[in-house]
Amino acid sequence: MSKLSLHIGSEVSLKDFSFSQLIVAVKNLFDTEGIPGLVKVLVTLIEQMLIRSGVECPYCKTNELHRHSEGHRRVKTSIGEVRLTLSRLVCMKCKKTFVPFNRLFDIDPYSRKSREFEKLSLETITNQSFRRSARNLNDTMGFSTSHTTLHRWFNRTDSVNMNVNKKVDFLIADGTGFKRAKRDKFDSNKGSIKVLIGYNKNGDVIPFGAWTRASWKDIGRYVKKENHPSDKIKFKPIAGTLITDGEEEMVRQLKKLAMSHQRCLFHMTHELTPLLRYKDIVGKDEALKISEELNELLYLDLPETDADPLKSLEDKLKIEIKLKAMKEAIDAFIKELHALGYAKAKTFVENAKAQLFTYIDNWIKTGISNPKVTSLVERMMREIKRRIKRMGYRWSENGAEKMTRLILLQLSSTKHFWETQWQEKMGINANIKLTFLGITVDQV
Numbered sequence: 001m002s003k004l005s006l007h008i009g010s011e012v013s014l015k016d017f018s019f020s021q022l023i024v025a026v027k028n029l030f031d032t033e034g035i036p037g038l039v040k041v042l043v044t045l046i047e048q049m050l051i052r053s054g055v056e057c058p059y060c061k062t063n064e065l066h067r068h069s070e071g072h073r074r075v076k077t078s079i080g081e082v083r084l085t086l087s088r089l090v091c092m093k094c095k096k097t098f099v100p101f102n103r104l105f106d107i108d109p110y111s112r113k114s115r116e117f118e119k120l121s122l123e124t125i126t127n128q129s130f131r132r133s134a135r136n137l138n139d140t141m142g143f144s145t146s147h148t149t150l151h152r153w154f155n156r157t158d159s160v161n162m163n164v165n166k167k168v169d170f171l172i173a174d175g176t177g178f179k180r181a182k183r184d185k186f187d188s189n190k191g192s193i194k195v196l197i198g199y200n201k202n203g204d205v206i207p208f209g210a211w212t213r214a215s216w217k218d219i220g221r222y223v224k225k226e227n228h229p230s231d232k233i234k235f236k237p238i239a240g241t242l243i244t245d246g247e248e249e250m251v252r253q254l255k256k257l258a259m260s261h262q263r264c265l266f267h268m269t270h271e272l273t274p275l276l277r278y279k280d281i282v283g284k285d286e287a288l289k290i291s292e293e294l295n296e297l298l299y300l301d302l303p304e305t306d307a308d309p310l311k312s313l314e315d316k317l318k319i320e321i322k323l324k325a326m327k328e329a330i331d332a333f334i335k336e337l338h339a340l341g342y343a344k345a346k347t348f349v350e351n352a353k354a355q356l357f358t359y360i361d362n363w364i365k366t367g368i369s370n371p372k373v374t375s376l377v378e379r380m381m382r383e384i385k386r387r388i389k390r391m392g393y394r395w396s397e398n399g400a401e402k403m404t405r406l407i408l409l410q411l412s413s414t415k416h417f418w419e420t421q422w423q424e425k426m427g428i429n430a431n432i433k434l435t436f437l438g439i440t441v442d443q444v
């Protein structure tokens with residue numbers, strides 16, 4: 001480990017020294033040069049160390065080198081715009097020139113941004129439009145990055161890859177629409193995004209992916225293939241429960257991935273209202289009342305599994321009785337819809353009936369409950385819709401897919417995957433620790 005020391009040009013007169021003046025001087029230094037100024041000095045120091053440690057020509061591997069010139073580069077970073085002065089050396093043998101510091105960059109030598117600023121930019125654009133992100137970054141950073149630049153970085157980034165080879169307690173599938181920039185051969189600008197998210201009972205959210213061009217069939221096949229190393233071995237489902245809004249094609253293509261299937265309860269009540277209103281032509285108040293009625297029939301608070309086996313058995317019996325009552329209540333509700341002549345609504349609830357209480361069945365069998373899943377799906381899809389749908393922005397299929405993936409990766413509990421990916425990119429293992437060691441005073 002080498003140490004380097006830093007010199008600050010200072011003019012101190014001990015006769016009229018004042019502590020306050022020192023503070024003001026330090027403040028002035030940082031006001032004018034700022035932290036980027038410090039980084040610039042550090043880079044120069046590191047460059048000197050590098051050259052002193054013996055650099056060889058990257059082309060002919062000899063080490064007879066001379067200083068050729070100095071070049072300047074501006075790099076956008078999250079602490080400001082850093083202006084670097086870098087030496088260019090010339091090889092005495094092959095006459096080629098090169099910049100030794102370039103090989104220390106964790107980005108390509110011509111990039112105008114640091115990796116960590118790229119990360120910050122990508123985090124910013126998942127929250128707001130490109131234009132607003134540009135404005136936001138300009139306000140907080142004090143240097144400008146245009147929205148077209150942000151857009152270009154977004155288009156080029158590869159940090160949205162997700163590994164689908166994993167097992168989860170719950171697998172949630174959902175879709176949403178977006179406006180496409182280009183119309184398809186049917187002259188439609190409606191695009192759709194399909195999202196697959198895993199959730200574990202410990203609260204971990206694990207994104208599987210977002211797709212705009214693949215069908216549910218493609219997605220189901222792909223996830224299965226990635227989790228099925230050999231045809232000689234029987235495929236084991238990767239999830240305990242699949243949770244969907246009940247879309248037939250989605251269920252058909254994905255159910256092989258999970259042991260059981262649960263209808264998303266949130267979707268149930270939210271889809272019933274419009275169905276009643278526009279298919280069964282029911283007034284607004286009545287439709288809301290009926291949906292609320294259904295809502296009250298769907299949820300059951302499941303107790304934590306008790307350590308005491310007797311207590312646990314008692315809980316189980318209680319829940320079994322409640323489940324029976326809930327199933328009866330749903331049957332009565334279906335009859336009521338039938339009696340009222342709401343045929344579409346009746347069929348809708350009837351078709352969903354068998355998958356409404358999978359979560360209770362699972363609890364009885366395994367003691368695992370999924371109370372948070374419904375609200376989680378709701379929150380994630382809302383975030384995605386907010387960014388993709390309501391912006392009035394027209395997306396390319398690739399863009400919408402990428403943006404959805406960025407959002408998935410950044411939703412709080414998945415942040416972990418995002419951070420690790422970037423740590424690798426930024427080479428966080430590189431051991432740089434900075435401390436103030438003290439000062440040597442040169443005798444003049």
Ligand SMILES: [Zn+2]
Nearest residue numbers: 057060091094
């Ligand atoms: Zn050379």
